[in-house]
Amino acid sequence: MSDGSRRGRKAAPSPVSAGILDQPSVIRTARPETVTEHALGKVEIRRSPRRRKTISARREGDRIVVLVPSGLSESTEAELVERMVTKIRKADQRRDVQRGGDNERLEERARQLSWRWLDGAAEPKSVRWVPAMRTRWASCTPEDGTIRVSTLLRAVPDYVLDYVLVHELVHLIVPGGHPPEFWEHVYRFPRTERAVGFLEAYSRMSTVNPDGNNEIGECRDGDRAVAAER
Known part of the structure; x- marks a missing residue:
């Protein structure tokens, strides 16, 4: 050449x-x-x-x-x-x-939210951070009173984390899906709509909820998982 x-x-x-x-x-x-x-x-x-x-x-x-x-x-x-x-x-x-990154502080935060917005009716036995879940932000098991929150939510504003916790707490009061009574309780939290909008946008940038079919996560009733729908 x-x-x-x-x-x-x-x-x-x-x-x-x-x-x-x-x-x-x-x-x-x-x-x-x-x-x-x-x-x-x-x-x-x-x-x-x-x-x-x-x-x-x-x-x-x-x-x-x-x-x-x-x-x-x-x-x-x-x-x-x-x-x-x-x-x-x-x-x-x-x-x-x-905001309480460890499980103990997260659980205390959830209990305070229960008293403030749900008259203390939701009494979780355990609230803890778990590794990022691909299809939901959080989940709960009413049978044993446990709530699990994705570590992806450590990066969101406080009011968004509060909304997710309230949502899961309500599953302890109204187990078995998302009937109108469920949303009546959730909407006691005044920034619900704003938080939902944030999560919809946030999901487009994360591995969670790629198809936009779910909002928060699941309520596990025994072996049955109910997708969170409004």
Whole structure:
């Protein structure tokens, strides 16, 4: 091949590379503005030629998305991404402490909501965080009084978490689905409609509820799971 033909050809684009930081896994996008889903990771890097010096990060559903300039070296990018992910996780931890990230504080929060909006009629035996569920935000088992809340809800506003807890608490009062009486209790919580709207939008960015068929989760009556419907 002649030198002229070499000069006239553009360098082949680098293949898609999927790399893993120490913690957590990282998705590297093939093109500057391409958003790529990958089973490996919880962190997605989006590169933009319009960015010169700024780097930012935010949560989108169950992922952390980091936006970086497209011209960074791999080592510089990895260092900056790790720094931003650390900041996001520290912010998550602060939020968890403020709202009661551990199970004991979550349970106390639910009991306070029961007294405030349901006259104390709902008395859960256990309220705890569980790993992200693919089809619901939370679930309850009236037989043993347990409520489980997806860890994805740690990133939502307080009033949204409160609504989900009230919704599940009402299942302890009105088990067996979502009859009109159920919604009469739920709507005692004044920000119900706003919270439902938030969750509908939030579900589009997360792995939960991809088809929009459910709203909150399930009430488990024995072996039967009843999807939450309005």
